[in-house]
Amino acid sequence: MITLRQLTKTYGRGGTAVTVLDRLDFEVPTGRIAAVVGPSGAGKSTLAQCINLLERPTSGSVVVNGEELSGLPEKRLREARRRIGTVFQSSSLLSRRTAAENIALPLEYLGVTPNEARARVAELLDRVGLADKAGHYPFQLSGGQAQRVGIARALALRPSILLADEATSGLDPDTTRSVVGLIRQLRDDLDLTVVFITHEMDTVRQVADTVARLDHGRIVEQGTLVELLTSHESQLGRSLQPRRGHAGPEAGTRTWFVTYDSTVVPGDWIQRVTADLGTAVHLLGASVETVHGVNTGSATLGIGTDDDARVAAALARCGLSGTPDDGPPLGPRASLGSADAVSGGFLAGAGRVRTGTLEDVA
Numbered sequence: 001m002i003t004l005r006q007l008t009k010t011y012g013r014g015g016t017a018v019t020v021l022d023r024l025d026f027e028v029p030t031g032r033i034a035a036v037v038g039p040s041g042a043g044k045s046t047l048a049q050c051i052n053l054l055e056r057p058t059s060g061s062v063v064v065n066g067e068e069l070s071g072l073p074e075k076r077l078r079e080a081r082r083r084i085g086t087v088f089q090s091s092s093l094l095s096r097r098t099a100a101e102n103i104a105l106p107l108e109y110l111g112v113t114p115n116e117a118r119a120r121v122a123e124l125l126d127r128v129g130l131a132d133k134a135g136h137y138p139f140q141l142s143g144g145q146a147q148r149v150g151i152a153r154a155l156a157l158r159p160s161i162l163l164a165d166e167a168t169s170g171l172d173p174d175t176t177r178s179v180v181g182l183i184r185q186l187r188d189d190l191d192l193t194v195v196f197i198t199h200e201m202d203t204v205r206q207v208a209d210t211v212a213r214l215d216h217g218r219i220v221e222q223g224t225l226v227e228l229l230t231s232h233e234s235q236l237g238r239s240l241q242p243r244r245g246h247a248g249p250e251a252g253t254r255t256w257f258v259t260y261d262s263t264v265v266p267g268d269w270i271q272r273v274t275a276d277l278g279t280a281v282h283l284l285g286a287s288v289e290t291v292h293g294v295n296t297g298s299a300t301l302g303i304g305t306d307d308d309a310r311v312a313a314a315l316a317r318c319g320l321s322g323t324p325d326d327g328p329p330l331g332p333r334a335s336l337g338s339a340d341a342v343s344g345g346f347l348a349g350a351g352r353v354r355t356g357t358l359e360d361v362a
């Protein structure tokens with residue numbers, strides 16, 4: 001369990017002082033994964049550094065598993081830090097050390113015997129699925145493998161808290177999914193409490209139990225992932241909704257952007273809304289997924305009436321919330337979206353490169 005009370009961090013003094021965390025209150029229950037999101041410069045990394053006391057808070061308290069860390073003398077603090085593992089971006093491995101040697105680092109600092117360290121490293125490599133990569137150097141590992149080594153190193157001293165600061169940034173979507181799956185599995189197996197800092201909302205939906213938005217040094221909104229995704233009133237919930245491209249509307253229809261606004265939206269809601277309105281309802285785009293057992297998502301519809309109040313009421317009867325969306329169709333968000341041709345960047349199996357126009361690839 002992590003409890004932050006009135007946590008303040010000010011860098012510098014006098015006229016150049018900058019308060020990055022401002023009387024922040026935050027709690028992560030044991031065994032939960034709390035994602036922290038927020039704009040660049042909001043103080044997310046500073047928050048992580050204050051939790052593991054790499055940065056001393058200016059005021060306020062950091063309580064980890066019932067122990068107040070901010071007041072501890074240096075020696076006790078070093079001991080307490082062992083219960084907090086941190087994973088950074090994948091580049092944080094030491095390049096001249098093998099995967100096994102990187103994982104062994106914290107054990108060496110602690111003075112663990114070489115035999116014990118070897119056994120623990122083997123166990124950790126196995127746990128993160130890299131038993132066959134012990135002797136590989138970081139440059140011989142893929143981004144996802146390097147990150148698994150980083151996670152194994154963070155777990156070397158059997159911490160109860162894991163801080164992940166942009167741990168999946170720069171990884172491709174499949175690798176991100178597998179690293180996130182590993183973190184959730186480790187949380188389940190080891191009962192870890194996890195703070196997961198990221199700016200990737202897709203990743204938040206995959207990893208988080210709860211989400212907090214940090215802005216100007218304070219947590220300005222938080223909730224469980226499901227609560228946020230099923231509440232149209234939540235700005236954080238709306239920003240968590242995937243908004244992908246959609247087809248253009250047909251003449252005579254009005255475009256609506258619709259989000260799931262309840263935990264019990266019926267699967268056949270399009271048929272129900274169509275029957276309710278007695279008019280055409282075209283599906284122009286949608287992203288629907290099950291999050292913690294609840295269907296969530298959003299859709300863009302073309303609806304053959306301009307009676308907005310009736311449409312809103314019909315949507316609400318199915319647990320949906322919608323607004324007319326009169327802007328031009330969004331382009332696909334994926335990086336392919338802006339390309340006319342794709343070449344050189346797509347490595348098919350066995351190292352072959354496939355090229356083609358975007359239409360060919362689609």
Ligand SMILES: Nc1ncnc2c1ncn2[C@@H]1O[C@H](COP(=O)(O)OP(=O)(O)OP(=O)(O)O)[C@@H](O)[C@H]1O
Nearest residue numbers: 011012018020038039040041042043044045046047
């Ligand atoms: N050691 C430092 N001395 C002075 N200012 C600092 C220091 N570390 C961070 N800051 C400032 O604190 C603010 C918050 O930085 P932080 O890295 O915590 O933000 P962040 O939310 O993690 O941003 P990003 O998403 O871009 O990584 C920034 O304005 C930064 O310049």
